[in-house]
Amino acid sequence: MSTLKIACATVNQTPLDWEGNFDHIVQSIISAENQKVELLCFPELSITGYGSEDLFLSYWYPNKALKKLDELRPYCKAMTVAVGVPVRIDDKVYNCMAVIENTELKGFVAKQYMAIDGVHYEFRWFTPWEQGKVIDFDFFGSTVPLGDMIFEKNNFKYGFEICEDAWRGKDRPGYRLRxxxxxxxxxxxxxxxAMGKSILREDLVKESSVELNATYVYANLLGNESGRMIFDGEIIVAGKGRILLKNELLSFEDYQLKTFDLEKDLSAYPEITSIHDKNEEFVKASSLALFDYLRKSKSKGFVLSLSGGADSSTIAILVAEMVRRGVEELGTTVFLKKLGLTYIPQTNNPIKEIVGQLLTTAYQASENSSFATFQSAKFLAESIGAVFLHWEIADEVKSYTEKIEKAIGRKLTWKNDDIALQNIQARTRSPIIWMLANLNNALLLSTSNRSEGDVGYTTMDGDTSGSISPIAAVDKFFVLQWLRWAENTLGYKGLKKVNSLQPTAELRPSENQQTDESDLMPYAVIVEIERLAIRDRRSPVDIFLILREELDIDKNLLKSYIRKFFTLWSRNQWKRERFAPSFHLDEFNIDPKTWCRFPILSGGYQEELKELDTY
Structure with a gap:
């Protein structure tokens, strides 16, 4: 019976890090050689990294990638290696898999379908390849085939569907490969x-193995490659509708290699089942994303304005989990080395000690801050080992207020100047926390969440200030339940005080009893509206008709919530355009750079909202 030892390697790449990317690929090849692998497959665009964006449009960048491919050939002596690379032909660029066997380039397979939804804009850079077409390509003086090709190894015919190719239903190349x-x-x-996406991939791979009558092998990129998108490094092998191999996702390693002994008859292999938990996926992906962002930006740590509330507390825990998970997987020495740190822990609790080296927090009290949130922030910071600083901003707020009062010739009052008096407190906190970040050569972490971004419930140049906004792509309803999960499941007892507080901006005097939900609407309602409005792109009337059946809310109150959401959404697009970069973590987000483009100036759904009056 014919057998073939195959392997997939997932690699954590970075655009323009030619040396690092090349080394990850070579180390994977050496590891595969040591395990007697005969056919090794890397992910899409693994030489350059997927997130190279407009670099793909240049002439020099794809050409340099081909030179790196040529340099890779001598390392492929004892096996066949498939590696992702962009290929420019005249004025068009193609997304290809290059197949090297015994140091010889056998040919290129070109991607036939481009991903153009959600976070993907592949048509900007790449041209889809025509099915069935094969051309001759000049590879540094040698003629090699490029196009819609298949190959053979140990009497096994094999071919490729490159990422989006597999998601095209009955048009997918897999049927032609079959x-x-x-x-x-x-x-x-x-x-x-995205949280929950691994389930969809498993279903795709299992169903593909049946539909295409083939062993189906999936290999994804790994890590926070270039700032926003996170790749989970998933590797799956399926046969006859069963998962036969699956790796641990979201590794802190530079690469992972998984091998599989392929036989004509796969019936003897046991089926693998996996557990999917969105709370665990969120913390795991965020931890790796923070780690990669920190090391790739060559920063020395994080600074966080810790208010004692849900959002900043979530981010503090994510940093602590970054350290815990990274140290557990890599070991203390390697973890610190990858961050470019020479610090040597001095205690028996290196995780807490390293958190103290990497995370500095500050509680910035205004006259409207409560002792409860101060206690919450202090208790949490000390429980995870973070540096905790605190100061008053009352003098600065007073100085700004008095200057503007003198300039305009009147006193400011909460009755007439509510928004201005709230915003000046948030903005006053920004310069000093940025100063601390500069002093520490650290990244300032912004604390906005998606629900607040939807409706602009955030102060520009205040709480939006930051180098990276880790939770801007997740809703507040999820954040609140995740904090309870983190306290009980991950064991962060320092969250006890946080979880006992009702979310509030604490920008109005205490007698106003300000809460986020009284300012806006229940977060559970925002989640339902935004999913229909932003994810599903429904009209206000559609949303009302759907939610009228799903939610136990008075119809007039529901209409008022929908009006408020669309009015504030339209009014605050300019804010979303200026938010700090955020990680893509959920099935959708509101970042104009990656998922949701909306005009800065618009009619604000006025006609569409008037239609609600007819129901």
Missing amino acids: DRSVEVIFNPSASHF
């Missing part, structure tokens, strides 16, 4: 992480 009797189909991907 018609050509291909027995092994590789899917090299750069598929962004």
Whole structure:
């Protein structure tokens, strides 16, 4: 019986890090050689990194990638290696898999379908390849085939569906590969992480193995490659509708290698089942994203304005989990080395000690801050080992207020100047926390969440200030339940005080009893409206008709919530355009750079909202 030892390698790449990217690929090849692998597949665009964006449009960048491919050939002596690379032909760029066997380049397979939804804009950079077409390509003086090709190894025919190719239903290339009797189909991907997405991939791979009558092999990129998208490094092998191999996702390693002994008859292999938990996926992806962002930006740590509330507390825990998970997987020495730190822990609790080296927090009290939130912030910071600083901003707020009062010739009052008096407190906190970040050569972490971004419930140049906004792509309802999960499941007892507080901006005098939900609407309602409005792109009337059946809310109150959401959404697009970069973590987000483009100036749904009056 024919056998073939195959392997997939997931690699954590970075655009323009030619040396680092090349080394990750070579180390993977050496590891595969040591395990007697015969056919090794890397993910899509693994030489350059998927997130190279407009670099793909240049002439020099794809050409340099091909030179790196040529340099890779001598390392592929004892096996066949498939690696992702962009290829420019005249004025067009193609997303290709290059197949090297015994140091010889056998050919390129070009991607046939481009991802153009959500976070993907592939048509900006790449041209889809025509099915069935193969051309001759000049590779540094040698002629090699490029196009819609299949290959053979140890009497196994194999081919490729490159990422989006596999998601095109009955048009997918896999059916044409099946018609050509291909027995092994590789899917090299750069598929962004989203909570719950792994379930969809498992279903795709299992169903593909049946539909295409082939062993289906999936290999994804790994890590926070270039700032926003996170790749989970998923590797899956399926046969006859069963998962036969799956790796641990979201590794802190530079690469992972998984091998599989392929036989014509796969019935003897046991089926693998996996557990999917969105709370765990969120913390795992965020931890790796923070780690990669920190080391790739060559910063020395994080600074966080810790208010004692839910959002900043979530981010503090994510940093602590970054340290815990990174140290547990890599070991203390390697973890610190990858961050470029020479610090040597001095205690028996290196995780808490390293958190203290990497995370500095500050509680910035105004006259409207409460002792409860101060206690909450202090208790949490000390429980995880973070540096905790605190100061008053009353003098600065007073100085700004008195200057503007003198200039305009009147006193400011909460009755007439509510928004201005709230915002000046948030903005006053920004310069000094930025100063601390500069002094520490650290990244300032912004604390906005998606629900607040939807409606602009955030102060520009205040709480939006930051180098990176870790939770801007997740809603507040999720954040609140995740904090309770983190306290009980992850064991962060320092969250006890946080979880006992009702979310509030604490920008109005205490007698106003300000809460986020009284200013806006219940967060559970915002979640339902935003999913229909932003994810599903429904009209205000559609949303009302749907939620009228799903939510136990008075219809007039529901209409008022929908009016408020769309009015504030339209009014605050300019804020979303200026938010700090955020990680893509959920099935959708509101970042104009990656998922949701909306005009800064618009009619604000006025006609559409008037239609609500007819129901």
